[in-house]
Amino acid sequence: MEHASFIIGSYVLTFGSIGLYVAWFLRRSRSIDKFLDDKDKPWT
């Protein structure tokens, strides 16, 4: 594949940055979760 570094790089960048963002806020919500009751989480 021609220009493989650019093409694969853009895929890695796309899914990598989405993954990092999701991991960041999920980790954060897990860390504050232990201070909260179930009534703070109406979706459960």
Next chain:
Amino acid sequence: MPGTSTPTGTRATRMLGVVTLAFTVWLVVFGLVVSAEDVVQGSTVRMMYVHVPSIWVAYVAFALTAVVSAVYLSGKNRSLAWDRVAGASAEIGVLFVAISLITGSLWGRLTWGTYWVWDARLTSTAFLFITYIGYLAVRGLGGSFRQRARRSAVLALLAVLEIPLVHFSVVIWRSLHQESTVANSGTDVELDGLMLFTLFLGIVTFTMLFAWMVLHRQRALALQDAVDSHGLDLAIKQRQQEAEVR
């Protein structure tokens, strides 16, 4: 993240997550391997399958932000949940605009030979990006939740006014100069059936990804708001625990 237990997950989001993950793998395989190379662009056309869906999601996200902001302001249902959906959606929109700007400029480097051209669409996308960074900054200003909700809702609606104005003026700004031929050459893609399908698959996949992310993010923001409203003692306890973990 399917498989691990998250406080913001439910059965529905876990199922959506698994399906989205499968679609993502499908998209990557089709985008990078199965779909054909373009006659004009060659392999660089493969960048389209992440670039175009990214900007699509960004538009969907900002539209959702505007709609839920309008619902909040209309006063029939002043639930802060609307505000949190608006915030989550704008945040994700900013991420996807950034992705599409970067993948777009990489693609431009390959097809136009330059990372950036002062074309009307590119310029107004850059403005879109900056406008919503400003929106997120206003959300982070502090004050009560109601204050944040009203301020940012008004700002989201102002952005809806501002974006077309900026786009319109940038279009006529560019029209004065000689047509930048570089931006129009090399982007004509003859999409065959499989390429069109892959692009469609990308849009579907990214839309599901967006839905999954908004669901989780707005619940994460709800947790954050709950912690903030429970007061200072909680924050202190949290700090202590964080210190112990480290």
Next chain:
Amino acid sequence: MSDTYTATPSLLKVARTIMIKDLRTEVNSRVILNQVAPFSVVIMILFAFALDNDGILQRVAPGLVWLATMFSMLVVVQRTFAVETADGALDALRVAGVDTRALFLGKSVALGVQLCALDVVLVATAFFLYNVQLELSGLLVVFVTVLLACIGLGFIGTLYGGLAAGARGRETLLPLLLLPVVAPVLIGATRATEAGFNSGGAEVSEGWPWSGLLLIFAVIFGVVGSVAFGPLIDE
């Protein structure tokens, strides 16, 4: 305002009172005259250092005039709301039941007038330092452009300045919020002034459509701003 308690004063009357109050504050303190105008002249001189070419300077003078206006505007907007929030005057006005639309209109026009005064200084600076050509017909275009652009900028500046005023960290937030929104004004005003200055081979008559565009921006932001200002500054 002696009859405030017996009858509700009309919107425009209140707006005028607020405008006069803001302008009087400026006349008394002379911040624009003594600080902002010299600041904008310094910007113009620094542009000359950065570009370092008389021909280029003459060519891009209209854009530099308007860039200097935008930067100076940030200072002026911060100043006009710092005065209001320092001793809770904005809250007092709201508690007194002053219509936020009148507040918005009054403050916008006052800001527009101050920006107009600033632009007279900037156009004069461009004329003397950048050696731009300015004939009578061109001067008319420039005059109308300054007037319309400053009204529009007054509306935009008041709207976003009011939003930033209530919050901490406003000093750094205002440019981020304001500058993307004023981009259309920058484009329109630069092109119109370019025609007025005859720079880049532009005809004077080419300036009028751009002035029309500025008028449209001013009207849009005037109408939308007077609706949105209330909820934005409401605590």
